[in-house]
Amino acid sequence: MSDFNRQVIEEFRANGGRVGGMFEGAALLLLTTTGARSGRPHTNPAVFVRDGARLLVFASNAGGPKHPTWFHNLRADPHVTVELGTPEGTVERFAATAVVTEGEERDRLYAEQATRDPGFAAYQAGTDRTIPVVALHRVDLTDPVRHHAIADHLVTVHAELRAELAALREGLGSTSPDTAVGAAAASGAPDLGRQLARHCLTFCGALHAHHHNEDSVFDLLERQFPELSDSLARMREEHKVVARTVEELEALLTSGAAPAALRAEVDRLATRLEEHFTYEEAQLIPTLTRIRVAPGG
Numbered sequence: 373m374s375d376f377n378r379q380v381i382e383e384f385r386a387n388g389g390r391v392g393g394m395f396e397g398a399a400l401l402l403l404t405t406t407g408a409r410s411g412r413p414h415t416n417p418a419v420f421v422r423d424g425a426r427l428l429v430f431a432s433n434a435g436g437p438k439h440p441t442w443f444h445n446l447r448a449d450p451h452v453t454v455e456l457g458t459p460e461g462t463v464e465r466f467a468a469t470a471v472v473t474e475g476e477e478r479d480r481l482y483a484e485q486a487t488r489d490p491g492f493a494a495y496q497a498g499t500d501r502t503i504p505v506v507a508l509h510r511v512d513l514t515d516p517v518r519h520h521a522i523a524d525h526l527v528t529v530h531a532e533l534r535a536e537l538a539a540l541r542e543g544l545g546s547t548s549p550d551t552a553v554g555a556a557a558a559s560g561a562p563d564l565g566r567q568l569a570r571h572c573l574t575f576c577g578a579l580h581a582h583h584h585n586e587d588s589v590f591d592l593l594e595r596q597f598p599e600l601s602d603s604l605a606r607m608r609e610e611h612k613v614v615a616r617t618v619e620e621l622e623a624l625l626t627s628g629a630a631p632a633a634l635r636a637e638v639d640r641l642a643t644r645l646e647e648h649f650t651y652e653e654a655q656l657i658p659t660l661t662r663i664r665v666a667p668g669g
Contacts, residue, residue: 389457402455405445413584435495446470453588467511467588523660603655
């Protein structure tokens with residue numbers, strides 16, 4: 373993240389969505405996407421306009437020749453988090469789905485924005501690419517069908533992450549340090565640390581993406597299910613603990629640590645993840661899958 377973006381984000385969050393400088397007076401939101409390669413959350417400020425129930429953002433990149441990174445991210449994963457200033461001076465955070473508009477709709481929406489703000493006309497005139505217009509649709513968690521879909525998705529993702537971690541641990545456990553070093557020397561293959569780094573790039577990225585998407589949904593769940601407030605607070609803290617454990621593992625990978633140390637760190641991560649997954653499933657799935665009967669129903 374650039375220093376400029378970091379300053380804008382900090383000011384936005386500290387001042388209820390209001391910032392000064394070049395964005396003073398502009399309708400601004402914070403858009404968090406999941407890195408297409410890293411799986412990590414990336415936050416960017418973006419000018420927006422309201423269009424009925426949806427919000428529109430424009431991948432102008434100040435008229436640059438390439439789409440901004442956040443656009444590539446949401447094309448890979450349309451589940452995003454939006455932060456908006458409220459009239460009360462706070463910042464509201466919610467999950468949304470990004471939809472890239474096309475054809476006549478895109479042309480109409482961009483033309484309207486260029487009329488409102490001539491800077492956008494200059495951006496389009498200064499580049500050969502067609503600047504995308506992205507519609508952000510707030511996720512509606514009041515539908516019981518969506519509750520079941522969230523529960524099913526949770527179980528599926530947890531099963532995939534458990535399987536990936538089990539395969540990683542099995543691979544580490546089946547290779548002794550001497551065998552790994554000897555094989556690497558004989559064949560020129562990467563050593564154990566590099567093997568683990570490759571696995572971690574995939575597994576850790578998927579884990580970061582999963583927890584980022586969950587955090588954006590937790591706020592909505594908390595408003596709909598107040599009885600989950602304490603459980604959701606614990607889950608948020610567990611996400612932070614897991615994230616620190618992943619960072620420590622990644623630091624070991626770049627430090628040239630011994631295979632035994634790497635295995636111990638993977639085991640520590642696996643233990644924490646299993647405890648977290650088990651607790652999360654026990655707390656969320658019964659609530660999301662039960663049928664609420666309306667009064668008098």
